[in-house]
Amino acid sequence: MPDMPVPFGDDVSAVNIGKGKLAVFKTDMLVGKTDIPPEMTLWHAARKAVVMNVSDLAAKGVKTTALLASIAVPRDFKRKDIEQIGDGLNAGAREYDAYVLGGDTNEASDIIISCAALGFDEQQSLMLRSGATPDDIVAVTGPFGKTASGLKVLLQGLYAPSRLRKKLVESVLTPHARLNEGLALAQTRAVTAAIDSSDGLAWSLHEISKASNVGFRVDRIPLASEVQDFASLHGLNPSELCLYGGEEYELVVTVKPELWDKVIKNIPLIEIGRVTEKRTLAFRVEGRMLPIEARGWEHFKTNIPRS
């Protein structure tokens, strides 16, 4: 399309609807075989299919107004299964003040929930992936690594004491989109690039790097305390869980340094590093700088590079 207001490959697509306003939309699909781990009910899965899409719009500073859901279910599904899906879709939408307005039902061998989200915004307040500038502060809206740990519990059966287990598993079953943070960040006009972290922190940084033609130096890995505990328990590398996880929905943003103090007065952000002119990505651990690899959580395959 000529004059696309949002370039290919960003979190969302958009259409100019006049007077500097955009219709912003996005579709993201959840597939049973690769996206629904044990203990995740159909209600959780449907809710998550909504959250995935709301999160992508939120990362651009856009509130989702309405959603559609295209669903395919196996032939042996019962009425109560479908109702669970409907309830989960609605619960996810209402949490973020959005509505599910329609959709489509089909039969397939695996369960598929494909949502499309629609929202509206001023073109000039949209946060893209492409504006990061050297010396910008890199920040995230919360700590990382709980979902990667939770998925190890659910998929590989790794042990965690019950309180810890509950927190880790909960992060997988009931993800939250950072909508309020995204909207507030867009208001500040201090954010130069933004993305959600559904493919993992490392992957998100590589995406901004590619779109903005910059590098990153991460001085402080934003590790959730629960992840430190879980990693110790099993001799796992906590940085690995934090960088190369995924299915978490924190926002990763770059912020103009001169506006940083003003921004964090109202929006709790964790500073993790700086944008660099040199197009390399590295993180500091125990006094050493190590490369941040371009890999992330790809569904239920173990960490293999996306191309």
Added chain:
Amino acid sequence: MPDMPVPFGDDVSAVNIGKGKLAVFKTDMLVGKTDIPPEMTLWHAARKAVVMNVSDLAAKGVKTTALLASIAVPRDFKRKDIEQIGDGLNAGAREYDAYVLGGDTNEASDIIISCAALGFDEQQSLMLRSGATPDDIVAVTGPFGKTASGLKVLLQGLYAPSRLRKKLVESVLTPHARLNEGLALAQTRAVTAAIDSSDGLAWSLHEISKASNVGFRVDRIPLASEVQDFASLHGLNPSELCLYGGEEYELVVTVKPELWDKVIKNIPLIEIGRVTEKRTLAFRVEGRMLPIEARGWEHFKTNIPRS
């Protein structure tokens, strides 16, 4: 959502964007196992996934501006397979002056192509399912039955001489959305209800009947000449092929009788009957009136009622 501009269950959903304008959107999924017959290439399937959505907007009088595609493919798919899908999506969109702006890729055991279409329109020119009034003229944009016959050729191996076979199969592989007709019909302000016929003619009439609380008397089944030939060859009931087929994309509309002559001056429509106050649906065949049953083509299962 309060004050939904389009009620649940119509062909599309919509959001009010101010000054009487609507953002209209729709999602419809194509599933390999139930929607891709033999001889339909991935290119055809992807193109059709676009056409399905463009057709739903067209039936409301709305042009599709942009599309998203959420795709799942089996693990053994090759790069050229994905390119075929991409080319088919783009071909379908460009045929109707729309653009594919983005999407999402996944892995599943079956191929899934879920498109979402977005367009914009004035609220007052939208053609819903709900306005049909007794004595309105019932009309369609073209003859029916070719896809039902073509699917019998493809799925059950029924014979047809090569020229006939080509036409029937072509109707399945390369459906066309009636976009120009839909836009022109919306301009006339003469249409009281409209729907596309992707679930079959009988099903479409039942949907309008339900939404408008009226009945139908069909005096003339709009039979394609090729279907007459094909039915004779195999001793099939041509009315059955015409009424209870599906996967065809003609528009079914009801038109104010006083504006009929004006409408058909510019838009070629086939008159097939009248709207009745009594909520029954019947069609005339060989001098007798028979009931139009509430069944249609449901993917590749044979005609079973939808509930």
